[in-house]
Every structure is written in structure tokens, then in C-alpha cells.
Amino acid sequence: MREEIDSINIGNRIRLTREKQNMTRDSLSELIDITPYFLGQIERGERNMSIKTLIKISGSLNISIDYLIYGIKISDDLNNNSN
Numbered sequence: 001m002r003e004e005i006d007s008i009n010i011g012n013r014i015r016l017t018r019e020k021q022n023m024t025r026d027s028l029s030e031l032i033d034i035t036p037y038f039l040g041q042i043e044r045g046e047r048n049m050s051i052k053t054l055i056k057i058s059g060s061l062n063i064s065i066d067y068l069i070y071g072i073k074i075s076d077d078l079n080n081n082s083n
Helices: 007-020 025-032 036-043 051-061 065-070 074-081
Strands: none
Touching: 007 036, 007 051, 007 065, 025 036, 025 051, 051 065
């Protein structure tokens, strides 16, 4: 079964994680080589990003791609599977 990708929730997770790490939109966009304007569009769920950009965001924020896409932290997934 194929689930739809929720761009708004992905963008929210990116923004919240970036802010939690006290990182500005300018600094993150510089790290991942996109414009701050494009990053803002991603964070608002207005534009989709490439897999390459998703990987760069994940690495720069030190969070898993699963968390960005599905909201699942690796430790949450491991805890749920151990039951």
C-alpha cells in the first residue's frame, strides 16, 4: 500500500528541528546548497525537494529520513518493535 507524502508535515519537522538546534534558515540553506527562499517553501510545504536535498537536510540536522518523512524516530520504532 502506497502512502502519500505529506509535504506540510515534513516541512514542519524540518523547521522545528532547525529552530530547536538554533539554526537559521540562511545557515541551513547554505549547508545544503539551496536558497533560503526555497528552504522556506519546503518548510511551508509549498514545494517538494529532491532526494538529494532530503539527504542533505537529514545529514545537516542529524536526524533520520524516516523522521522527516513519517515522523518516526529510530528509537521510537525500535521500542515499538520490541513488544
